[in-house]
Every structure is written in structure tokens, then in C-alpha cells.
Amino acid sequence: MRGITRRRAGFVAAIGAATLLLTACAGNDAGGGEAAAPELELSDEPVTLSFTWWGNDTRHAITEELIAAFEDEHPNITIEPQYTDWDGYWDKLSTSVAAGDIPDIIQMDEKQLSTYAANGVLSDLGGLSSILSTEDFPAAVLGTGALDGTQYGVPVGINSYTIIANKDLLDQYGVELPDDETWTWDDFIATAEEVAQASGGATVGTQSWGFEDGGLNNWLRQQGESLYSTDGEVAATEEGLASWWQFLLDATEAGATPDPAATIERESGGLAESFTGTNASAFGPWWSNQVQALRDASGQDLVALRVPSDANAPEGWAYYKPSMFWSASAKTEHPAEVATFLEFLANSEEAADLLLAERGVPANDKIREYITPKLDEVNQTVVGFLDDLAPEVGDAPPATPPGGGAIEAIIDQHTQKVLFGEVTPEEAAASFIEELQRALDDAAI
């Protein structure tokens, strides 16, 4: 998570612009699959499909097993894997898309989905419905992969924003684990301060945040706002944004979060070097699918807690975020085979046995039920956490509009300025809205 795209944000933006220009001419014929789902015929001839994803070596190994299992079932289909890490992934995908060389099956991120869909790169999955079924997915989760009623991605896993607490550290300093069903932001900050003081500065109360859009989305929803409107504009208000940065600033000044310089330094190190990952903080905001990786990094007892909320927060502010999507190329020559593979990935127990929760807790209800007993203890608690949260979960926030991928760099930069006192939260709010809206407008041309 966090400012990963930052290093290359400039370049990705440049390539993105080139992509837009090139595909704008080529892509117009793509999205028009509205006419009733066509019959798909599987070919008897050998078919080769390319499949691209991002991840680490564990994921590469799992996915290759997955491909082998699929190829055993469908001897005439060959899946060619293409994998890289998160940073390289978007550089590579935008370049090959610009050249019209689109991989048949694409692992997609929520922030990029609409950009690629709007440029006619992604296939309307409704057109594959004679083979690919999506009926086991809850509507609210499925909706996150749709744009204007057209389904462009099948959600893979679901996540929720959480506060990760280090139980071992809390025990060590004799601080009680708070009740996360009722706690408010004030309780949270007070507990964090307590830890920081009890440790005499050895441990940070809570890791600071504000370097990606998850925390902001949650905060805005608690204020009854949302980051984007359904018609793809920035909907967050200056008051809502300013209150968020004010909160982060107050937490820093109160000593609950570390000083800005330390925060920024750790921020660039990724998960393994984070305060949470190195057992240097009692709390930290993370996505629920990162619990496992954090536990591996820290080696201590980390538990996921619900995000605090104030009394005036509207019902249903919590939401499930899809960890990623399966998408298909709009220009694939073998839609039937692509649909077969997607069906295998999204709905088959065989695939679930291999995938487990590595790409997030499955979004497919039936598969989640099937796989939960087979997961290890940590992931079972994560599933439990997500299931318990279900009654609180409202509609998914409006999808990130095309161009919204720029938000990571923008948010990161504004949070840094606020924490270092270069701008006030109000100034940051105004300039944030302006910059984000400009990114959306640029993409919409």
C-alpha cells in the first residue's frame, strides 16, 4: 500500500497520456458489446492466452500452479504468464496497451480500472456471461467493478480498513486493548498516547497515516461525504478534508504519532520497514489483507480492530474494498477461452484451494464459505473480522473515475506538507481538491 506509485508517478502519468492518445483512436469500437450476450464457442484448435499480474515470488509460484491446474483441465488452452512487481506493472501495462498489445487476462486495481475501461482496453464481462457467472458475488462488491452499469472486472478479494493493534506491546506496557465496537477517535488517540508515555518514548503510540486514499475514504464516509461523486467528479468538501488533516496534525502534536520526519522516512520503506512491521508502534492503520504479511514481518501478536468512529457517523460508513479485479482485454481473439479461465479463477473450488487468501479473502460468497476452514488461523480471524463487520457495511464508495490513479501522489504530498507545517489543513484541502479535479479533467479529454 501507500506511496508506491510515487516514484514513477510522473512517468506513469506521461505514459498514461500517450496511452490515451493512442487508444482513443483504436478503442472506440470496443465497449459496444451491449447487444445481448453472444453465444461463445470454444475452439478445438490450440489457443494461447496471455495473463498478467503483479505480486511477489509467493504469488508468482501460486499463480503458476493455478495455471498448470487449468491447463490440465483444458489441454488445448495455454496460458502465458507475465508477472512483475507493482511499480513495473503499470509502466509495462500502459506501454503494451499503447502499442495495442493488450494481455488477454489482466489483474486490475480499483484505482486504474476506470481509466483502462474508459479507454476501451477492457472487455464488457456481461458479454462473457454465458460462461462466466457472477451470481455468487454480493451486489455491493460486484458493483465496484462496474462503470456506468457495465461490468469490467470481477472482484477477487475483499478488504476492509482496519487498525492493527500489537497485543504483545499493549500487554508489555499494561495498556488494555480497547473495545473496538464502541471506541471513538478520541479513545484511540488517548490509548495511543498512553502507550507512548508508558514506554518512555521507546514505542510509538500509533503509526501515522494519510499517504493513500483508504484512510481518507473512511474518514470522509464518517462525515457523510465521499471522495468522488457517482458522475466522476471530486465530491469531498474542504471542511471534510481539512478536518482530516487537522486530526492527523493534532495526533502528531499530542505525541500519539511519531514526528513527521520519522513517519516520512518509514513511509518509503514499505511494509517490512513500517513501524507496525518492526514492532515499533502499538497501533497502525492497514488494510485487512495485510495482517498476514505484517505478522510475518513482526513476529508478534497483531490483531485487526475496527476503525474508530464518532457518534455522529452515519450508518453504513464502513465498506469492503476489492483487493483487485480480474479483467479481460476488449481485443482478445478468444473471448470464450478467456471467459473459461475467468470462470475458473472466480468460481471454482479448485482454484480457491490454491489461491487461499493470498489475493485477499475471496469476494465470492460461496467460495469464501468453502475455503474458510482451509485457511490458516490468521486468515480465519481476518475472515471472521470481515464477516462480523458485514452488518455495518454500507454501499461501496463511488468508483475511482479515470485519472484518479493520480490520487496517491497528490495525497502523499499534501499530508507531508501539513505534517511539516508548510500549509494549514484548510489550505491543503483547497489545493487537494483543485489538483485532484485537474487530474480527472485531464484524463477525461
Place this chain on the structure above:
Amino acid sequence: MTKTDPSTDLTPLTESVVTGLSPDRVREQRRRRNPFRKPVTSVLRHVFLIAAAVLMLYPVIWMVVSSFRPTDLIFREAGLVFDSFEISNYVDGWNALTYPFNVYLLNSGLVVIGSIVGNLVSCSLAAYAFARLEFTGKKFWFAIMLLSIMLPIHVIIVPQYVLFSQLGWVNTFLPLIVPKLLATDAFFIFLMVQFIRGIPRELDEAARIDGAGHPRIFLQIILPLMVPALATTTIFTFIWTWNDFFSQLIFLTKPSLYTVPLALNAFQDAQSSTDFGELFAMSVVSLIPIFLIFLFGQRFLIKGIATTGIK
């Protein structure tokens, strides 16, 4: 091109004749050239230099030490103490990806060798033309060539990709090697042009009088004299290609064709966990060829830089 170094085997008097300086001046210069005369100063200097070297090497040393640690301890106990000696990172890392690591080393090796041959042949030919031939618009083309040094790869990668994709070359090593055969590394052309300009034209003219044409002058006169420049080109091409990530990322998609930088990249993902132990272990492995080429090549490298006017 005799290799006399006047400071080593001449008396001050003889050297003063050669250099046109007074003998006193020569002695004075020699004293300056030899700053380590006083033992105390010498020791201090060395202590300082060694400390600076260790400081510069710190990240590398840290990586080597960490590569022998279990992954979960690397950031939790991030010291330089050699407290554990786990060879398992090397064993596991070698086989952690789809193919064993030697496949990636071999792929990188192929790309590197292709690039070196390409650069040596094409850049030396182009440099000879710019340095010795007269043709229309020579200055103009030379300026264009220099401008192309300043083009960042990000500007040209999309058109390049479109071109190679239509030729059906994506997923082969051709897009990485063939352009080198067309003298696209302008930096090396510039380097060699500077070098050839330093070779006396009288040598060419003598050869011409003996009846040699351009091919012969190039092959038998210029080429043997520009060995330092060729060596510099070889070493830099090696290092730059070995470390090049971006163009290899874009043009190679099949895991069986992945080069070392792509393989190392496959170990990590900033969104989830990264097996840093194995990553560091394989990084150490991939540094060995670079280390060796520096070790054996630095003699040429320094000579090349000193004689081409690029300082």
C-alpha cells in the same frame, strides 16, 4: 604511442629537458606528487580514506550481512553484526522463482554480450566517420547525435515498443540488442570521436601514401590504437546493460526470458511481503559479475578516461 612515464625512470635533470622545466621545479613537483612522505600524515590519510571507503560501502556490506540472516530478522535487528550465517537464503533464493537463477544469469549474459559486440562494431565505425571523413552536413548530424544522448528512454519507449511489436520482436532479445548494432548509444560514439581526434592524422596520411583506403586505415591503424576507448565502451556497456531494468521490463514478458534485474524484481512487492533474505542473497550473486569486470577492467577504464579527454 610509447609508454614512457617520465616521472618513474628519469632523473630530474633529464626530465627537465623533456618537460622544459627547471630541475628545481621538477624536484618541487615530485615532492608534491608524493604526499605520503611523512609517516604520521600518511597514517592519518589512510585512516581517513579507509573510513570513507567503509562509509561508502556500508549499504553493500549491510546487504551482504543481511543476505545471511533469516528474512524476519533483517529489519527487526538491522545491525552490521555477523550474528547468523544462514546459507539457506542462497539455496532457496536460487530456486524461488519459476526457473533456477542461472537461467536469468544466462539471459542477462546473452543480452550483455550482444550489446557489447553491437556497440563496439557500430559505435567505432560511426566514430571513425565523424572524426575522419568529410561529408555534407557532418556538423549537423553530429549535433543530432549529441542531442540523442539527452533523450530520456521514457520519451522513446512507446514508439519503440510499437515498432518492435509490429516486427514481432517483443518477447525476444532482439529489441535489446539490434538497436546497439545501429550505433544508438551516442555516448560511446562521442567518446570514440574524441579519442580518434587525438590520434595524429600523420599516421592516416602515411597509410594513405602506402595505398590504404578507409577500411584499411580504420582496421589497421585506428582500431589498434583505440583499444583504451574500446575497453571503456565494453566495461560501461556491460555495467549499464547488466543493470538496465526498464527496457528489459518492457520488452521481455515471458518468465523464461527474464534477465537478472527482472528476476530480482519478481521477489518483491511493496503491497505485501517481500522475501528480503532471498532478494539480498540473489542481489549479491548478481553483483559478482559487475565486481569482476571492475576488478579486471579498471586498468583499462582509467586509461580510457585519461586519454579520451572525458574527465
